Structures are given as C-alpha cells and as structure tokens.
Amino acid sequence: MTTRIEATRLIPGRGDVVNSGVVIFDDSAISYAGAADGAPATPDADVVVTDTVMPGMWECHGHFIGIYTANIDEVWGARPQLLSMRVTADARRALHAGFTSVRELGGLGSFLAFAIEEGQVEGPNVYASGGMLSMTGGHGDVHGMDIADARSQIARHWGEDNIVDGPDEARAGVRRMLRLGARVIKIHASGGVLSQLDDPHLPQFSKEELEAIVDEATRMERLVAAHTHGKRGMMAAIDAGIKTLEHGTYLDEEVADAMIENDVMLVPTRWVVEFLTVEGEEKGMPEYAKKKAAAAGAKHADGIALAVDKGVKIALGTDIFGVGLWGRNGEELALMVDCGMTPLQAIESATANGPDTLGPQAPNAGQLLEGMDADVICVSGDPTTDVSILATTENVTHVFKGGTRYKG
Numbered sequence: 058m059t060t061r062i063e064a065t066r067l068i069p070g071r072g073d074v075v076n077s078g079v080v081i082f083d084d085s086a087i088s089y090a091g092a093a094d095g096a097p098a099t100p101d102a103d104v105v106v107t108d109t110v111m112p113g114m115w116e117c118h119g120h121f122i123g124i125y126t127a128n129i130d131e132v133w134g135a136r137p138q139l140l141s142m143r144v145t146a147d148a149r150r151a152l153h154a155g156f157t158s159v160r161e162l163g164g165l166g167s168f169l170a171f172a173i174e175e176g177q178v179e180g181p182n183v184y185a186s187g188g189m190l191s192m193t194g195g196h197g198d199v200h201g202m203d204i205a206d207a208r209s210q211i212a213r214h215w216g217e218d219n220i221v222d223g224p225d226e227a228r229a230g231v232r233r234m235l236r237l238g239a240r241v242i243k244i245h246a247s248g249g250v251l252s253q254l255d256d257p258h259l260p261q262f263s264k265e266e267l268e269a270i271v272d273e274a275t276r277m278e279r280l281v282a283a284h285t286h287g288k289r290g291m292m293a294a295i296d297a298g299i300k301t302l303e304h305g306t307y308l309d310e311e312v313a314d315a316m317i318e319n320d321v322m323l324v325p326t327r328w329v330v331e332f333l334t335v336e337g338e339e340k341g342m343p344e345y346a347k348k349k350a351a352a353a354g355a356k357h358a359d360g361i362a363l364a365v366d367k368g369v370k371i372a373l374g375t376d377i378f379g380v381g382l383w384g385r386n387g388e389e390l391a392l393m394v395d396c397g398m399t400p401l402q403a404i405e406s407a408t409a410n411g412p413d414t415l416g417p418q419a420p421n422a423g424q425l426l427e428g429m430d431a432d433v434i435c436v437s438g439d440p441t442t443d444v445s446i447l448a449t450t451e452n453v454t455h456v457f458k459g460g461t462r463y464k465g
C-alpha cells in the first residue's frame with residue numbers, strides 16, 4: 058500500500074520549508090519528498106491531507122525506568138519485572154507524541170528495544186546504552202547502600218553492573234554494555250543532581266579511564282555520551298574524544314569553542330531542569346537534590362543560550378524518566394526557543410540532528426528525503442510559527458515509523 062501525504066507545508070528537518078509539499082512511501086523508505094508540483098502520480102495511494110508533515114522526532118536523552126517519583130531510590134525498592142511492564146506504556150506514549158526514535162541513556166531501554174523490534178510492544182526505535190558507566194561513588198552509583206548491594210541492584214534491574222574503576226574495568230564495562238545490546242555508551246563524567254553525595258562541579262573518571270572507554274567504544278563502532286555538568290568534566294570528556302555532552306550546565310565560551318573544534322554535540326535536557334524546578338517537590342525529589350537542582354537550574358539556561366549563540370550543534374534531549382512523563386518530550390522544543398533557537402532550528406535539533414548522536418550506529422533517518430526511513434508525522438497547525446504545538450500529543454495526528462502507520 059502506497060501512502061501519500063499532502064501537506065500545506067513540508068518541514069524537511071534540515072533546510073527550507075516547502076509550501077504545498079508531498080511525501081510518498083510504499084515500504085519502509087521514502088520514495089518522494091518535495092513540492093507537490095514535482096510529485097509522481099499515485100492513483101492507488103492511501104492519501105492523508107494535513108497542515109504539516111515533518112520527520113518523526115528524536116528524543117536523544119531519556120530513561121525508561123518505570124518510576125513515578127523524582128527519586129531514583131524508587132527503582133531499588135521495586136521489582137524489575139514490574140518496572141519493565143510500566144515502560145512498555147511509556148514507549149507507546151513517546152511514539153504517539155511523534156517521537157519515532159529514542160536514544161535511551163540508562164535503564165530498561167535495551168530490553169525494550171528488543172521487544173519493540175520483535176513487534177510485541179508498540180514504541181519508537183530505541184537505541185539504548187544498557188546501564189550508565191560510573192566510577193565508585195559516582196553519579197551512577199547508589200550511595201545509600203554498601204557497594205556490593207549497589208552493584209547487585211544495578212545488575213538486577215538493568216542487566217549488568219555499571220560501576221567501573223581503572224582503565225581495565227572501564228574497558229570491561231563497555232563490553233558488558235555491549236552484551237546488553239548497547240548502541241551507544243553512556244558514562245558519567247561529572248557529579249549529578251539526583252545522586253546523594255557527589256558534586257555536579259567535580260569531574261568523574263580519570264583521563265586514563267575516559268580514554269579506555271572511548272578507545273573500546275570506538276573500536277566497536279559506538280559513540281560515547283557523557284553526562285556532564287561542571288566545566289572540568291566537560292573539558293576532560295572533550296579531550297578524551299567523547300562526542301556528545303549531556304546537560305552542559307556550566308558551559309562557557311571555552312567549552313563551546315572546544316566543542317565546535319572537536320565536533321562535539323550538546324544534548325541540553327532543558328526539560329528535566331524545568332521539571333525538577335517546578336514539579337520536583339511534589340514528585341518527591343529527595344532533600345539532597347533540592348539545593349543541587351536549584352544551583353544547576355540558575356545557570357543551565359545561560360549555558361544553553363551561549364551554545365545556541367556560538368553555533369554548537371544541538372540535539373533534542375529531555376532526560377525524561379518517569380511513568381506518564383514520557384509523551385511530554387515535545388515540551389523541549391519551546392524551551393529551546395526560549396534559549397534562543399528559531400522554531401526551525403528547534404525542529405532540526407529534534408529531527409535531522411538526532412541520528413548524529415549515534416555516530417556509526419545511526420540509521421538513515423531524521424529527514425524527509427528520498428531513500429530515508431519513512432519515519433514521518435503529521436501535525437495540525439504550523440510549528441514554524443508556534444513550536445509549542447509539538448508539546449501536545451493530540452496535535453500529532455499521524456505517526457508512521459518505517460512506513461507503518463501507528464497513529465491516525
């Protein structure tokens with residue numbers, strides 16, 4: 058069955074909007090995307106008429122972990138089987154909100170990816186990291202229990218222990234993530250907010266550990282994503298050859314210049330900072346996180362605005378993690394516009410830039426171009442004038458993933 062989408066405007070993901078555009082696909086790839094004038098005839102096509110057609114969006118930093126609160130300890134107090142059931146609903150929410158691809162940076166995503174690929178769960182394409190490599194006492198450790206329990210809890214919930222110390226263990230840690238099916242390697246290169254004892258300003262992992270991780274990941278054709286708030290952690294990550302910085306809270310001119318020079322992308326996760334500031338308290342954010350969240354919140358938007366201004370390449374990521382929060386991923390676009398992007402730049406960060414966060418594992422997707430995967434959404438309204446319409450699931454009227462219709 059051929060699908061033909063006729064739109065008032067076609068947003069290709071990168072480049073100019075085409076007024077009166079058509080997208081055609083009859084299998085998993087797009088066969089035509091462009092002006093209605095040049096479109097081939099498709100007499101037997103299933104025709105969809107819409108305001109806007111654009112590529113399916115990319116969430117480049119999320120966690121499928123199945124909790125209801127803003128307290129990570131909820132994970133360790135629950136059975137992994139139950140948490141796993143819950144994330145299947147979050148996967149569906151993301152897809153129906155127009156997100157056809159998710160880079161999942163720690164949690165149950167690697168298992169979810171298999172179930173979705175098998176066709177047993179309805180959800181986006183998931184490119185998962187397995188766990189999140191962390192040094193002992195780092196952001197990916199569990200500080201409120203002894204180390205043996207922490208390791209076994211992490212392994213029990215997410216498939217493998219992710220605490221590593223020294224270059225050899227760091228390398229072995231990458232290999233453990235690969236045996237979970239990791240498509241990207243996630244590490245913690247600075248302290249974080251939702252962990253008890255570490256300081257977001259301080260770097261985590263030594264130079265030797267970072268280099269071992271990057272070396273092993275690169276050899277296995279995986280890109281490394283580094284959680285970083287503080288400047289020293291960001292600079293160390295860039296020096297070690299890491300290609301995406303997550304959060305980037307205390308980003309300054311020197312960091313932005315180094316990112317551009319070394320072809321490093323930023324995944325800002327503005328959403329989670331806003332969420333913790335506005336809703337964290339009622340969602341049970343632990344006491345220890347409140348001060349850290351407030352301090353990071355005060356600086357984060359300035360860092361993102363600077364990155365936008367300097368021309369750092371940015372991909373959309375929210376750090377969304379909770380049950381039912383998934384599906385709100387599109388709120389990030391308006392937050393990016395608040396930080397200085399044009400609506401079209403925000404859409405590019407949410408579409409065409411997404412696959413670049415996967416390096417050699419990237420699919421041929423993210424734009425409406427002939428030959429690319431038919432990950433396509435229809436939207437009622439014009440997101441180039443009001444990008445906030447992409448925050449509401451109901452405005453996304455049709456969702457196609459790999460040419461298959463999941464909504465509409």
Ligand SMILES: [Zn+2]
Pocket residue numbers: 118119120162376
């Ligand atoms: Zn995260």
